Amino acid sequence: MPPQPQATSAALIMSRGRARRIASRYVGMALLLSAVMVLGGVLLYLWPQVRLVGLGYRQSKLLAQRTQALQRQKELQVELGSLRQLRRIEEIAAQHLGLRPPQATQVIYVRSGQHVVGQRRE
Amino acid sequence: MRLAGRFKPYSGPRLRLVVGLFGCIFCAIFIRLVVVQVFQHTYLRDLAERQYSRQITLNPERGRVLDRHGRVLATSVPVPSVYAIPQDIEDPDAIAPKVAQILGQPLATVKRQLESSSPFVWLARQLPPEVGERLQKLNIRGVQVLQETRRFYPKRYLAGQVLGFVGVDGVGLVGLEHLYNRELTGTPRRVTLQRDATGRTVQVIAGDPSDQPRGADLYLTLDERLQYVAEKELAARVQETQAKSGLVLIMHPPSGDILALASYPFFNPNDFQDPKQQVWQRNRAVTDPVEPGSTFKLVTASAALEENVAQVTDMFYCENGLFVRGGRRLRDHHPYGLLSFSQVIEKSSNIGTAKISERLSDDQLYTYIRRFGFGEKSLVNLPNEDGGLIRPPKKWSKPTHYSLAFGQEVTVTSLQLLAAYAAVANGGWLMRPRMVEHVVQGDESQFFAPQARHRVLSPQTLERINEILVGVVERGTGKQAAVEGYTVAGKTGTAQKVERGGYSHSKVLASFVGYVPAEVPQLAILVLIDEPQRAKWGGEAAAPVFKRVAQQALYYLQVPSRQTQTLSLETTLDPTPTPPPGDRESPRVTSSAGAKSGEREPARVALSAGPKTEKERRP
Numbered sequence: 001m002p003p004q005p006q007a008t009s010a011a012l013i014m015s016r017g018r019a020r021r022i023a024s025r026y027v028g029m030a031l032l033l034s035a036v037m038v039l040g041g042v043l044l045y046l047w048p049q050v051r052l053v054g055l056g057y058r059q060s061k062l063l064a065q066r067t068q069a070l071q072r073q074k075e076l077q078v079e080l081g082s083l084r085q086l087r088r089i090e091e092i093a094a095q096h097l098g099l100r101p102p103q104a105t106q107v108i109y110v111r112s113g114q115h116v117v118g119q120r121r122e
Numbered sequence: 123m124r125l126a127g128r129f130k131p132y133s134g135p136r137l138r139l140v141v142g143l144f145g146c147i148f149c150a151i152f153i154r155l156v157v158v159q160v161f162q163h164t165y166l167r168d169l170a171e172r173q174y175s176r177q178i179t180l181n182p183e184r185g186r187v188l189d190r191h192g193r194v195l196a197t198s199v200p201v202p203s204v205y206a207i208p209q210d211i212e213d214p215d216a217i218a219p220k221v222a223q224i225l226g227q228p229l230a231t232v233k234r235q236l237e238s239s240s241p242f243v244w245l246a247r248q249l250p251p252e253v254g255e256r257l258q259k260l261n262i263r264g265v266q267v268l269q270e271t272r273r274f275y276p277k278r279y280l281a282g283q284v285l286g287f288v289g290v291d292g293v294g295l296v297g298l299e300h301l302y303n304r305e306l307t308g309t310p311r312r313v314t315l316q317r318d319a320t321g322r323t324v325q326v327i328a329g330d331p332s333d334q335p336r337g338a339d340l341y342l343t344l345d346e347r348l349q350y351v352a353e354k355e356l357a358a359r360v361q362e363t364q365a366k367s368g369l370v371l372i373m374h375p376p377s378g379d380i381l382a383l384a385s386y387p388f389f390n391p392n393d394f395q396d397p398k399q400q401v402w403q404r405n406r407a408v409t410d411p412v413e414p415g416s417t418f419k420l421v422t423a424s425a426a427l428e429e430n431v432a433q434v435t436d437m438f439y440c441e442n443g444l445f446v447r448g449g450r451r452l453r454d455h456h457p458y459g460l461l462s463f464s465q466v467i468e469k470s471s472n473i474g475t476a477k478i479s480e481r482l483s484d485d486q487l488y489t490y491i492r493r494f495g496f497g498e499k500s501l502v503n504l505p506n507e508d509g510g511l512i513r514p515p516k517k518w519s520k521p522t523h524y525s526l527a528f529g530q531e532v533t534v535t536s537l538q539l540l541a542a543y544a545a546v547a548n549g550g551w552l553m554r555p556r557m558v559e560h561v562v563q564g565d566e567s568q569f570f571a572p573q574a575r576h577r578v579l580s581p582q583t584l585e586r587i588n589e590i591l592v593g594v595v596e597r598g599t600g601k602q603a604a605v606e607g608y609t610v611a612g613k614t615g616t617a618q619k620v621e622r623g624g625y626s627h628s629k630v631l632a633s634f635v636g637y638v639p640a641e642v643p644q645l646a647i648l649v650l651i652d653e654p655q656r657a658k659w660g661g662e663a664a665a666p667v668f669k670r671v672a673q674q675a676l677y678y679l680q681v682p683s684r685q686t687q688t689l690s691l692e693t694t695l696d697p698t699p700t701p702p703p704g705d706r707e708s709p710r711v712t713s714s715a716g717a718k719s720g721e722r723e724p725a726r727v728a729l730s731a732g733p734k735t736e737k738e739r740r741p
Contacts (some may be wrong), residue, residue: 056316056325071200071332075251081194081276086350104607105684107677 124484129256175316175327182308184271185337187285188297189346190379190559196285196391198271202254203247208238210264217262218456221245224256229331236264246289248272273299275391281349281549282389283405284342284557296394296403298340298558301505305561308337317465341560344411344483348675350370352384354459356649360386363632363663366496369536370671373646375544375637377572378553380537381645383407408502411533412650416660417527417635420542422479423467423590428583433483434590438474442648445473448521453614454475455659458669465729467590470614474526480526484515487526493578494542495552496534502555503570510534529617530625533622540648542578543635546587547627547643550579592640603634603665610644612636612668614660619653627655632663638672642703644681647672656715 093099149569154164158166185631187196191333204225211217215234222232225246235243246253248268254267273288288298295302313329352370360368389402404410426432443457466474479487491497497512511533513522537555545552554573561568579587591611594600599614615633618625632651637643649664649671676683 053324059325060315074197074199076276078197078199078276081197082278083281084193085277086347087354090354101674102677104683107683109680109682114553 185306185339186338191641193346201272202244206243240528256392268459279388285389287394305338311335348382351674352382363656365652367650370649371648375548389561407536408507413617414529415615417615422527436463438477440473450521468593475528476524500627503558504589544646547637598659603668607685609640610638616660632660634664634668
């Protein structure tokens, strides 16, 4: 008769080793999953932060551009104001276009009720 | 068994030593963590914030000054200024030539500044933008470019004395810029930014850096176009008559609004540091009182009629040009015999006026002088106003009563004199002159409403005075003030200037003050020519300016003349919609026909209709 207890003991050792391998595989997977989750969490936290910083840089750059544009607008408004000097306009009207002030008899006001038709507009 | 034996745990003293050591280290770390996170938390947080956050102050942009239609008369523009921190400059000898060349300054001056022992030195302020850019490109350590704002007056000389100017430090020094400096300057605001190691802004922690604070905008009663007309005609006449200087003021009688205030020689606030100009930066219409001369006869005539001591038909003998009263020799510019009350004023007889004044007591004359607003400030919102000088009757000498009757021994400002005539044009109501209409700060607006001070004359007297003043232009000394198609009322004046304790025979102030149209006055205008060399009388030197200014102003305000054709239509031809009442348009006449006898109605020109909309205010 073959020795039965020895065979049982070997099988038991085999099954224990298998169980240990299986267990260590699960532990490894759990650890891997945890690491992935932690990494994912870190990425989820960091990504908006990095994005926020990037947007902050972009915002400050756009603000600087806006300031420059406003400054340019102001310069152009001043230039427009200078060009609209009545002295200059009158010179152009009189010398280049040959215009002259109307005589009293040449002025006609056309009215409809209280509203002056063709009234001067700014 | 072999395996178990190989990995038998060691629990000897060495392991306990290592575990103990690590335990101590962790304990130390934990304690330090508690100290840092709990006990030093606030201090360290503040320290960190100071390192990565920075608080900047946004200085407000100075408010604009605009005319009654929102046309910009003064605004601020960002410009570069250059400063140096001498201790940061390594080689002043090498840098100075480059900086001096760009700034256009002497090399020695720049070198001296760069080698200065001061921690901060301005090299140049308020430069053209391209100069700042060139310096910035050089990227010199210790030489920095800073953005400042510079006040700019795009219309140059226009209303220069009224506007005043702002110094290099942004503080209003003269004129309205000085008087309304607090409102125009505004309040600074702070913004907190997060910065990285290189100084770049990462994000805004508190505040909005794009929302630049602004000072209040000042809306004046001035009309740019009327101001231009006044300045153009004044300058031409001063040059024609070879005079020293001149003034033109235009007022809207019902509101007291000053529509134009021209003072020649002009002052360009953009070049306020020019020493040649500094003499003319004063607003002489309110700061310099003068003897008014014959334009003051309005007071004497009004007082006599109001007190019912004389009638317009009363006759006065004018002594053929020479009369002695109170120890003083009174003279007329022409010898006159018998003149009626009206003719005395029309022909501007000093002797006749003195005789009219004889019917008034000292107190009566003084009361009417004060009632017309002389001897006290008109309370116009302009700086450094002078109230003029009129002594009380108890301090009068013997001839004072007669001198006052035709405008001597009294000083008045041009604005006071115009306000007095505007009162006659405004149904007898003396208005407080107004130069600033609105102060607008964001959505808030402070409105300076027209203020009537008191009534000067009764309607009956006004009617007679009006007829007399019309007669001055139609038959008297002011014929050259007549405007074709309109009825003008006014009075000429030729005041001798005081020189070496007496009256000069060569230096005079020629003036004309009046209003138009006389039936329903829309404009009161004063013209004053100082020391004319060619035409010395008020009717010759000043009256023509009145005519030219009034004519152009009436066209501009669309006041129909007798010759103007007005076509009334049943339907509106203009395809553009009628503006809402709140909108500002060019002044227009709502009604102007029909002069009524008795109490005259106030003028009916709608010069403005409330504040501008927010959209119009902000470009």
